[in-house]
Each structure stands twice: as structure tokens, then as C-alpha cells.
Amino acid sequence: MEQAVVVVGAGPSGLAISACLTVHNIPHVILEKEDCIASLWKKRTYDRLNLHLAKEFCSLPHKPFPVNSPTFLSKREFIAYLDNYVSSFNIKPNYHRTVELATYDEVGKKWRIRAKNTQSGILEVYVADFLVVASGENSEANIPELPGLNSFGGEVVHSNQYKSGAAYGNKEVLVVGCGNSGMEIAYDLSNYGAHPSIVVRSPVHLGMRLLPYLPVFVVDFIVILMAKVVFGDLSKHGIHRPKKGPFHIKNITGRSPILDVGTVSKIKTKEIKVGGHAKNKNAREGSEKGEEEG
Template sequence: MDKEQAEGRRATWVPGAVIVGAGPSGLAAAACLKARGVPATVLERSDSLAFTWRHRMYDRLALHLPKRFCELPLLPFSDKYPTYPSKKQFLFYMEEYAAKAGITPRFGASVEEAAFDASVGAWIVRLAGGEVLMAKWLVVATGENAEPHIPEFPGMSQFGGRVMHTCDYKSGEEFAGKKVLVVGCGNSGMEVSLDLCRYGAKPSMVVRNTVHVLPREMLRLSTFGIAMALLKWFPVQLVDRLLLAAAHLVLGDTGQLGLRRPKTGPIELKNLTGKTPVLDVGTLDHIKSGKIKVVGAVKEVTRRGARLADGKEEQQFDAIILATGYRSNVPSWLKDGGDVFTREGTPKARFPNCWKGRNGLYTVGFSQRGLLGASSDALSVAIDIHCQWRERERPTKNVFQVNNSV
């Protein structure tokens, strides 16, 4: 925006908070605020709520944790739902959540820039198309998984088959009978490899680093639930040792399958780095049977396959699927988040203290604790904003001239 445009642009004052993102985090923040009488305007760049879940997740996805650990504030899952709701069931829950809370996001509202204007003590939010909003509080709820991370391997452009990120993968049906290289061994890489097997494909899974693999359940109880219960009584290191001993009994030595474990235990590693352990839902059995081949890190891609870091060459692949995760998009539009976010758009503080910044800036869904962490953030944000809301007069709709320095 040039000087003349900036001087002539007016911003519409938005009472309450502006929330960027209409996924689970944004909806939870809006619902918690509304329950306390604080209005919120939810901005969503796509045409639907929970866009990532709806359009970027594979069809067979189900929640990895029991539903009681994944429900959002104020609305538990229905008893009719299974312990691990499917993608379709979770989307229905999101729709129901928004409807019951009376949340109506503004779809197609893409934020190009948000910056704090100290001269008026408010956030200036510029949308694509030229609209400008002004609000006392800004809640960043775009999440840690806003944009797919697509690594650049040497030679990728010469590969003769199809290359895709898991955000575009829906089902293994289209790969039936084909040989597929799956790059990544996290929960997505493991489950995509399993799904490919179910359709008769022949996946090879790239394992670049060490990884903790735990059974999703032990003795018919959620492994995550067992860990949470033990942590109430015992230190993290002891709980990690107990989990790994139990995992060895249930799964065997994963190192013999090419899945070496980190030296740091799964819970401690999660607390330190945010790296989530893989919860096995059947992939290991297919690795043991040879239906899924484990290979090392990729050094470069060739016309028909890949050359690995150990010098081996894998050939005759029909497709490469990148299960390489996602990244935050916050650095591309938030201009005054330095006290909260790193240059990569990740939180500087650790859970549970990463939800609040300066000048009325808040975050939900960046705690690296999944839906449970997003719910905790949303409650904290709503309580904090509500305390300020009660202390000041309820603002009326007005129009302000935007400071040219923003």
C-alpha cells in the first residue's frame, strides 16, 4: 500500500478480539470468549472451517488419542462416537461445535498483514482486497500446521513419476500395485505406508532420524492416558522408562526394524523439542512381514528412484509421497510477534506459558500439545481478555484513521 492509499484508508473498529484461523484452535478461542460475553471476529482465508482437517488429511485418518483428550472446551464428544473418532466424525464435531457456540467465521478473509499501532493502542489487520480492521486484541490461531513443508532434494525435477505431499494424499487406491517411496516416518508417514499396503501398493518408508514408536494401547488402555496418569505421581524420566519397557514387550526391538530410538525418552523428548512419538496402529506388523520396506535417508532423487545417504540406490518407484510435515505461516503476515514467535513462526516459550504476548497479542494452538494444548490455550486467553473487557467500557462501532506508519 503506497502513501496516498494509506493516508486515505480507514479501518473499521471491531469490538472484542480478532481471531485469525477457523480451525479447532480458532473455534475454541471464539467459543470460550463468547461464553464470557466477549465478542470475537473469526477470520478464515479458506472457504470452510477446519480446512486442514477437511482438505489436507488422508481419508483413513482417525484421532490418535482417545476422544476425551481431543474434545474442545464446553462441548464433549457424543457417547455415540467411538474411542478414536474418524476424520469424518471429527469434522462433524467441529461443525456442531461452531453451530452450538454461534460462531460464524468470515470465510475468504485472508490476512495480509497484522501490526500493532501504538498511537491508537490497537492491532491493524489488513485483509486481501484492501479491507482494514482494528481491534484491541489479536488471537493468532492459524496453528503449527498451516503450510506443507516440501523439502528440496537434489534431482527431484528429473524424477519420472508422481511427487506429492501428504496434504494431497487421500487414499492408497490410486497407487494399487505400484511401488511408492514414502519420505518420513512420523505418524503420517507410518499411516500412509499402512494405507498403501491395504490397497496392494509396495511402499518403502524413508527413516532419516531416530524415532520413538509406542503402541496406541497397552492392556486395552490408551498409552497416552497411562502416561498422563503416571505423570501425576512419578517424574518424567521414570515414566519414560516404564513406557519403553512396556513398548518393548508389546512391539519388540524396533531398532532391528530400522527404527532406532532416541536416547532421550518419548515424553522428555516431547517436552524438550515438541517431537511427538509415533503411536502404532498396525504399521509395525507390516514392516515385520516385509510388506513395508524401511530405507535410510535420501541423498538425491534419480529419474526412477533415489540414491540414499549410505550409498545404496532404490529404483523403479512409480511415485514419491512426502510425509514431511507442515510449518507455521505466521512470519508471512504477523509483523509484531517477536516476543512470542521465532523467525520460523514457532513459540519461544514452552507450554503452558506460550499463549500470551505484549500489546494484546495471544496465540492458541502453538503449544505443540495437539488439541489438548489448544483447549488449554483457549481457556487461558478467554479468561485473560475477559478480565480486561470487564475493566473497560464496551466500545461502540466507529471508524478510525489508520496511522501511516503501520
């Protein structure tokens, strides 16, 4: 099967590429290993998730969000937007396709992509001028190696399996990772009456939603200054800030700053405990959550 472009992944990035190619009448195909678009959003996100960026910075090409939609969309609203986006541009991914190999022929100047149809078991070969890999930076779960995890008697759940804290009321829960997901999951657990502790492995930036219309170094300065004013000294609560600004760190390491949804106030009131690193805990009850960030 020969196409001008093969796109791997039907998440937001893959859909955006497809829409742009469609607008310019460029033949292409999307290969998606799951049975739906945006599988991370539809299958592996928690219930209370909202976009952490304003809608103006999250819309896909050629289709802005409706004017009357909220500034920070809920998970459900964003999924509905993506479904509508697919309909608007008549995007039809080839589902159940797992890409096994992609090689570039220097002589023929073509990509050869081998994909397996996981429903039929048939191997398919696609030939294309261009290959776009849009599988996403969070497509695979990262399970940390924790001391004593194999002997732990409680429930172990990765954040991509977590939906809400409803099942964890009055339980001790260790959240491993203090990225945006870890901090928000700890907050959600506390709201449902659980007793969460969160592992903060390294210094983190806690920030608020600010207008991103200034140079990075200016925004970094403002974020650091405002965070000190709003949150105060958090070191006594186990949270330390890096010396460099949050967006400088994002550019260098890829790690995003944490946007507080109410977790800090719960840490200050000790509704959420903070620890420095995961330790061997031979508890027989409670839950332990591995989380990919932090």
C-alpha cells in the same frame, strides 16, 4: 472495523477461542483464508485418518463429545463434531480473508490487522485490543528438497493431497518422512497392494496409547519399557529409538511420538521397506510422496 478480539484461523483452536469469547459476551471476529472451518481436516487429510488421542483430550471447551461416541474418533466423526460445535455457538467466520499484516500500536494499545478479501480483492483493516493467531502448526505444506526430485519421472504427491492407496496398487512408492502421517500412509499403501518404502531420517519413538495420568518422566519410562516388550529390537529393521523419552522430546522439539496402527508388523514382514535417507532414484515409474513429519 473495530473488535475487542481478532482471531486468525477457523480451525479447532480458533473455534475454541470463539466459543469461549461468545460465552463471556466478548465481541470478536474470526478471519479464515479458506471457504470453510477446519479446512485442514476437510480438505487435506487422508481417508483412514483417526484421532490419535482419546476423545476426552480432543473435545473443545463447553461441549464434550457424546458419551456413546468411540474413544478414538474417525476423521468424519471429528468433522461432524466441529460442524455441530459451530452451530451450537453460532460461530460465523469471515471466510476468504488472508491476513497480510498485523502491527501493534504501542501508543494506542491497539492491534491493526490488514486482511485481503480474496473474492472481492478489497483490503480490510481490523482494529482490536487483542489478536489471537490460531492458524495451526500444520497449516502449510513442507516440501523437502530431495536429490533428483526434479528429474524424477513418477508422480510426486505431498501427504496433504493423499487420500488413499487405491490408486497405487502394485506400484513402488517412496514415503519421505516417518511421522504419524508417513507411517500410517505407508500402512495404507500396503493394504492396497502397493510396495511402499519409508525414509527414517532420525531415531523415533514408537508407542501405544497409554493413560496420560502420570508425570512425564514416569510415562516416558513406561512407554520405553513397553515399546521394547511389544515391538522388540527394531534396529535390525532400520528403526532406531532415541535415548530420551517421547514426551521429553515432544516438550523440547515439538515432535510427537509415533502411534503404531499396524505399520511395525508390516515392516517386520518386509511388506514395508525402511531406508535411512532419500537418494537420487532415476526411476521412471512409481510414485514418490513428500511428507511433512519425520
